[in-house]
Amino acid sequence: MRFAKGHGTENDFVILPDPDGRLDLAPSAVAALCDRRAGIGADGVLRVVRTAALGGEPAGAAASAAGCEWFMDYRNADGSVAEMCGNGVRVFARYLVEQGLAKAPAFSVGTRAGARGIVVEDDGDITVDMGAARVLGEGAARLAGGDVRGLRISVGNPHLACRVDGGSAAVAAMDLTAAPELDPAEFPEGANVEVFAEVAPGTLQMRVYERGSAETRSCGTGIVAAAAAATPPGEGATWLVRVPGGECTVFLDSQGARLRGPAVIVAEGETRLP
């Protein structure tokens, strides 16, 4: 099976070209590919499939991606399906352009959260229109024996974005080795949990525990969720968000959120897995 490997701010992905929708991606196969010792290693898998070939998907996914030639079928490292991946869609766009499957500078990609507009910037960064970051209310999680509180935010997928006191030192000190405990009534689908602090005017420091993938070095939808949580309701803002794997910029206005940052393909090859 052909594959490529890429990352966006070190949130890394195995990319599987499957234009005609022939791959049967069992969760165990995804987990085997993402295994960092016995597999290729990644935070998730991006299956590159034509929207027209989306046989097994709920009708809604194909409908919301209507007009997009290509669909990003995203899976977490544990094999679970997610609605959206902000770094993944930028890496996916880079792959399409490098393979001659989409034409820069502007095109759209289908996702389970709907069509996402892509712009390949002159400096190589990729900007994605992330749609609305919807603040749903307050929420809480139990994290490393303590309680964190924040805002429940949907960026197509669910997030709990928690501002912490103590600046970058407090963010760095958070223990994200174990999964946060969430109230299923608040988060029926689970959630990605972000901890962040404003470390300079217009600059956030953030870490994330991702649903289905554990702590990762970056999360595009999480970066947008943190930016939305840091912005007073009804206002626009531009945030530079620093994560362990690099930094991205989020532009928030009345139209929604845009996420800009690097995305690279680092390898291509053939795998014997799964």
Ligand SMILES: N[C@@H](CCC[C@H](N)C(=O)O)C(=O)O
């Ligand atoms: N890393 C991604 C988010 C991937 C999906 C997430 N783990 C979920 O289950 O919702 C990003 O860059 O947004």
